[in-house]
Amino acid sequence: xxxxxxxxxxxxxxxxxxxxxxxxxxxxxxxxxxxxxxxxxxxxxxxxxxxxxxxxxxxxxxxxxxxxxxxxxxxxxxxxxxxxxxxxxxxxxxxxxxxxxxxxxxxxxxxxxxxxxxxxxxxxxxxxxxxxxxxxxxxx
Amino acid sequence: xxxxxxxxxxxxxxxxxxxxxxxxxxxxxxxxxxxxxxxxxxxxxxxxxxxxxxxxxxxxxxxxxxxxxxxxxxxxxxxxxxxxxxxxxxxxxxxxxxxxxxxxxxxxxxxxxxxxxxxxxxxxxxxxxxxxxxxxxxxxxxxxxxxxxxxxxxxxxxxxxxxxxxxxxxxxxxxxxxxxxxxxxxxxxxxxxxxxxxxxxxxxxxxxxxxxxxxxxxxxxxxxxxxxxxxxxxxxxxxxxxxxxxxxxxxxxxxxxxxxxxxxxxxxxxxxxxxxxxxxxxxxxxxxxxxxx
Numbered sequence: 001x002x003x004x005x006x007x008x009x010x011x012x013x014x015x016x017x018x019x020x021x022x023x024x025x026x027x028x029x030x031x032x033x034x035x036x037x038x039x040x041x042x043x044x045x046x047x048x049x050x051x052x053x054x055x056x057x058x059x060x061x062x063x064x065x066x067x068x069x070x071x072x073x074x075x076x077x078x079x080x081x082x083x084x085x086x087x088x089x090x091x092x093x094x095x096x097x098x099x100x101x102x103x104x105x106x107x108x109x110x111x112x113x114x115x116x117x118x119x120x121x122x123x124x125x126x127x128x129x130x131x132x133x134x135x136x137x138x139x140x
Numbered sequence: 141x142x143x144x145x146x147x148x149x150x151x152x153x154x155x156x157x158x159x160x161x162x163x164x165x166x167x168x169x170x171x172x173x174x175x176x177x178x179x180x181x182x183x184x185x186x187x188x189x190x191x192x193x194x195x196x197x198x199x200x201x202x203x204x205x206x207x208x209x210x211x212x213x214x215x216x217x218x219x220x221x222x223x224x225x226x227x228x229x230x231x232x233x234x235x236x237x238x239x240x241x242x243x244x245x246x247x248x249x250x251x252x253x254x255x256x257x258x259x260x261x262x263x264x265x266x267x268x269x270x271x272x273x274x275x276x277x278x279x280x281x282x283x284x285x286x287x288x289x290x291x292x293x294x295x296x297x298x299x300x301x302x303x304x305x306x307x308x309x310x311x312x313x314x315x316x317x318x319x320x321x322x323x324x325x326x327x328x329x330x331x332x333x334x335x336x337x338x339x340x341x342x343x344x345x346x347x348x349x350x351x352x353x354x355x356x357x358x359x360x361x362x363x364x365x366x367x368x369x370x371x372x373x374x375x376x377x378x379x380x381x382x383x384x385x386x387x388x389x390x391x392x393x394x395x396x397x398x399x400x401x402x403x404x405x406x407x408x409x410x411x412x413x414x415x416x417x418x419x420x421x422x423x424x425x426x427x428x429x430x431x432x433x
Contacts, residue, residue: 010185012373013178030357042353044196046365069366071192071353080189080369 003038006076007054009063009084016084017063023055024077026070034070036077043072047079049123051131062087062131066124090132099125144419147412151405158401164235165394172324172387174288179321179380186377193370196363197337199353218313218336225260225280225302225311226250227375229318229382230268232285236390239319239327240267243382246329247271247317259311262298264379291379299372306335314371316378319385325392327385334374335367 004020025035027050034045047068053060067082102122109115228247230240244267251258262280263269269282283294305311314334319327355362 008188010188012182012185012376014181015184028356030361043356044192044353044362045356046362069192069362069369071195078188078192080185080192 003075005036005038005040007079008076009052009065009079009081011068011081011084016081016089017086019056021054021056022058024052025054026050026052026065026077026079028070029067034072036072039074040072042074043070045070047081049120050127052079052084064090064127064131066127085128087131087133090128092129092132092134095125095128095132096134099129144412144415147408147415151408151412154401154404154408158398158405161394161397161401165391165398168387168391168394171288172384172391175380175384175387176321176324178288179377179384182373182377182380186373189370189373193337193366195353196355196359196366199355200359200363219309221256221312223259223311224254224256224313224315225262225305226258227262227264227298227314227316227318227378228268228272229316229379230263230265230271231382231386232266233390234267235393236386237393237396239386239389240265242327243317243319243329244268244271246331250315250317250331251275251277256312260305264294264382288383291376291383295372295376295379299368299375302335303368303371316375318378318382319389321381321384321388324384324388327389332374332378334371337370 004022005024007017007019007021007024008015009017023035023037025033027033027048029046029048031045033050034043047065047070049066050064052063052065054063055061063084063086065079065081065084068084069080071078071080099122102118102125105114105118106122109118228243230243234240247268258277260280261272261277262283263272264283264286266284269284281297286294302311302314306314313336316332316334318330318332320330322328
């Protein structure tokens with residue numbers, strides 16, 4: 001397979017990633033993970049929270065994505081993420097601290113709303129930890 | 141001599157002013173850099189967003205089998221513009237050259253020309269608020285003294301209420317009047333219609349050739365989440381453009397003021413030296429004529 005896909009990930013704060021890759025998989029908001037290979041039918045969908053991975057030179061790499069939109073063409077995948085970071089951008093200590101905080105909030109949560117907020121926070125920290133290969137992320 | 145004293149005092153005062161303008165120029169340069177960084181980071185995202193929205197809109201317009209929902213329909217098929225909402229973006233502070241004057245002039249022209257009724261006017265910046273009050277226009281929300289980090293909140297607030305108004309049919313269009321940031325030295329006052337979106341024909345034509353997109357889970361769901369994000373992104377971009385423009389304009393104005401002060405000091409110093417020279421010459425003449433006598 002000689003064809004490649006141009007993967008671009010941009011957030012309002014910065015362009016996160018741009019390169020030619022062989023394969024992409026990303027989480028959608030409503031339909032689980034989508035795997036994209038070159039020559040995919042044009043597609044447009046909402047992105048969920050989770051881990052995107054791409055394959056470059058036979059190697060799998062991770063990028064976190066949190067919400068936004070994905071646009072897929074035969075030779076491109078464009079992700080307009082609300083938030084996103086490559087593994088290098090993740091601050092492990094901060095993610096771990098945020099996980100601990102979220103766990104604490106989860107225990108103390110009284111209202112439905114607090115619970116949902118704490119859960120979302122926990123998910124986000126777990127996604128980051130998993131991307132960075134931290135053991136705590138594997139339970140996710 | 142009294143003249144000499146006066147000129148010395150003036151030189152000192154001009155020097156003080158120059159120091160102030162120099163300091164303001166430095167501050168503006170720092171602020172400009174911050175605004176510009178954010179703007180430059182956002183522009184690719186906003187550009188991509190625009191591209192994606194155009195493709196989706198082109199797709200939906202070109203396919204008769206898709207029945208757009210109310211939100212999508214309002215966005216895709218412009219209504220007659222009877223009632224509009226306008227957001228005017230200027231600055232809080234002056235001393236930034238033609239920055240405010242230009243954008244307010246554009247606003248004046250817009251108000252004079254428009255045939256639709258402005259039902260809601262949001263103003264960002266004290267100068268814009270003052271202008272709206274003077275013109276007796278219906279004041280909506282006023283955003284004054286918003287720091288760079290607070291822009292996101294303003295954007296969310298405005299875009300949410302504007303989207304609600306638009307969907308409810310209370311407004312038929314949303315305009316933003318702001319200064320577009322060309323470069324630190326140049327800004328263009330711009331009137332921009334956020335919704336309904338202006339599709340340029342060239343883009344529509346090109347996209348029609350492409351294979352149409354699958355929209356999942358379904359076209360309406362995608363559009364209904366995409367459109368608010370689009371409005372938000374465009375607003376944020378406009379506010380950042382204005383912020384960067386403001387600091388650029390102030391930097392240019394203060395730079396000019398500093399160099400003017402420099403010219404003035406040079407001129408005054410020359411006059412002062414002339415007077416001093418004249419008085420020395422006078423004294424010598426007095427001494428010489430006294431010795432001769």
